Amino acid sequence: MGDFDFSTITTNWRFLAEGLRYTIQVTFTAMAGGILLGTLLALMRLSALWPLRWFAATYINFFRSVPLVQVILAVYLILPLLLQSLTGRLIPIGADNSAYFTFTIFEAAYYAEIIRSGIQSVPRGQVAAGYALGFTYSQTMRLVVLPQAFRNMLPVLLTQTIVLFQDVSLVYAIGATDFFGAADKITQRDLRPVEMYTTVAVVYFVICFALSRLVKYLQSRIAIIR
Amino acid sequence: MITIDNVSKWYGDFQVLTNCTTRVAKGEVVVVCGPSGSGKSTLIKCVNALEPFQKGSIVVNGTAVEDPKTNLPKLRSHVGMVFQHFELFPHMTITQNLTVAQIKVLGRGKDEAMDKGLKLLDRVGLKAQANKFPGQLSGGQQQRVAIARALAMDPICMLFDEPTSALDPEMINEVLDVMVQLAGEGMTMMCVTHEMGFARKVAHRVIFMDHGAIVEDATKDDFFGKPHSERAQVFLAKILQH
Numbered sequence: 001m002g003d004f005d006f007s008t009i010t011t012n013w014r015f016l017a018e019g020l021r022y023t024i025q026v027t028f029t030a031m032a033g034g035i036l037l038g039t040l041l042a043l044m045r046l047s048a049l050w051p052l053r054w055f056a057a058t059y060i061n062f063f064r065s066v067p068l069v070q071v072i073l074a075v076y077l078i079l080p081l082l083l084q085s086l087t088g089r090l091i092p093i094g095a096d097n098s099a100y101f102t103f104t105i106f107e108a109a110y111y112a113e114i115i116r117s118g119i120q121s122v123p124r125g126q127v128a129a130g131y132a133l134g135f136t137y138s139q140t141m142r143l144v145v146l147p148q149a150f151r152n153m154l155p156v157l158l159t160q161t162i163v164l165f166q167d168v169s170l171v172y173a174i175g176a177t178d179f180f181g182a183a184d185k186i187t188q189r190d191l192r193p194v195e196m197y198t199t200v201a202v203v204y205f206v207i208c209f210a211l212s213r214l215v216k217y218l219q220s221r222i223a224i225i226r
Numbered sequence: 227m228i229t230i231d232n233v234s235k236w237y238g239d240f241q242v243l244t245n246c247t248t249r250v251a252k253g254e255v256v257v258v259c260g261p262s263g264s265g266k267s268t269l270i271k272c273v274n275a276l277e278p279f280q281k282g283s284i285v286v287n288g289t290a291v292e293d294p295k296t297n298l299p300k301l302r303s304h305v306g307m308v309f310q311h312f313e314l315f316p317h318m319t320i321t322q323n324l325t326v327a328q329i330k331v332l333g334r335g336k337d338e339a340m341d342k343g344l345k346l347l348d349r350v351g352l353k354a355q356a357n358k359f360p361g362q363l364s365g366g367q368q369q370r371v372a373i374a375r376a377l378a379m380d381p382i383c384m385l386f387d388e389p390t391s392a393l394d395p396e397m398i399n400e401v402l403d404v405m406v407q408l409a410g411e412g413m414t415m416m417c418v419t420h421e422m423g424f425a426r427k428v429a430h431r432v433i434f435m436d437h438g439a440i441v442e443d444a445t446k447d448d449f450f451g452k453p454h455s456e457r458a459q460v461f462l463a464k465i466l467q468h
Binding site: 123125126128129131132133134135136139143144147148151 | 271274276298299300302303304305306307309311313314315316317326327330331332375376379
């Protein structure tokens with residue numbers, strides 16, 4: 001056990017950092033886009049109009065029943081063809097960019113379900129009170145329901161984001177280089193798997209642990225006084 | 227002010243309102259009472275279209291509520307409503323609760339809305355609580371804020387849906403006091419309540435409902451003196467026993 005050689009980390013830290021930067025970027029893009037799209041889907045799912053309900057339910061159920069790796073692959077392969085048929089030009093998107101899109105639309109399905117339960121956790125009387133004051137549907141949602149819903153569901157939303165952060169490693173399937181992918185590539189070359197994977201695990205742990213502490217902190221900061 | 231004409235409402239096959247007809251004149255205080263499940267709350271919620279109804283018509287200040295062309299937010303903005311469970315917005319401070327609709331619905335400026343809100347808060351005796359959150363107030367205090375919030379919209383009439391039935395007994399009076407004062411100022415009020423003392427004191431008319439129908443619609447003196455229907459007599463005998 002005395003032959004640990006961490007030089008494989010120190011000499012390649014730039015490459016690893018680049019991978020980590022990409023992982024974080026995909027995570028934040030998919031979180032922001034996913035929550036936005038997810039909110040829309042949740043509102044559609046709770047809508048009184050059946051076509052909207054139907055669309056949202058189909059979207060959500062579809063993405064929740066397909067493995068993420070498969071969606072990553074499918075989007076990577078199909079999206080360029082789709083764009084080509086729409087624009088008539090071949091637009092090379094690249095694995096890196098394709099992942100931003102995939103994670104956003106995939107995570108939206110999961111966020112949508114969290115947001116839906118968050119919206120439903122707000123008592124119906126609050127909606128009635130909003131309407132009674134003369135708010136429109138969108139004002140009632142924006143001013144009354146969603147602010148309370150997001151406070152209620154913040155821990156679950158961030159937990160989902162932590163899962164998303166780890167899932168970004170699945171972009172190996174299309175050859176994009178995220179944090180884990182970077183480590184993997186160096187390992188294949190330098191053949192120091194123990195050092196490399198230990199380091200990667202520690203980094204993942206530190207970041208995820210910090211995030212979960214942040215969840216706790218935020219929870220106490222923005223909790224509604226009842 | 228409020229004309230309810232032959233209103234019926236069903237939940238699926240179950241009829242909750244049956245041919246309800248009554249009217250509330252400007253400046254009139256009408257108390258709606260009856261056993262639970264008799265449709266009192268449902269009827270009052272039909273007045274500002276929080277509950278849809280399938281048959282009949284309700285006209286508030288010249289506007290037909292059931293007309294699909296009616297601008298409901300606009301109509302509701304000047305019909306004040308007070309709920310059983312207060313329904314203050316828990317994520318906003320008291321002043322935000324009092325000003326948000328003034329600003330977003332009536333388009334008032336922040337300062338104007340704040341002035342109005344604080345004046346009304348003072349009127350219900352809660353000026354010191356301006357910067358607290360609803361959760362830090364007692365039930366009675368929250369309900370008084372809720373009344374102030376409704377009044378801040380300069381309503382042409384006020385609807386009260388069992389405003390005291392979720393309160394501890396010692397808090398009921400502080401809320402009723404505000405309502406009595408409001409009635410004294412000539413506010414048009416429709417109140418679903420079991421507070422017969424309040425009805426005796428300020429109501430002009432009492433409506434008694436049972437099984438979704440208006441069984442008795444009488445002046446206060448007639449209602450308490452000699453109710454026509456047996457159902458109302460039994461009800462009164464029960465609640466006035468003690």
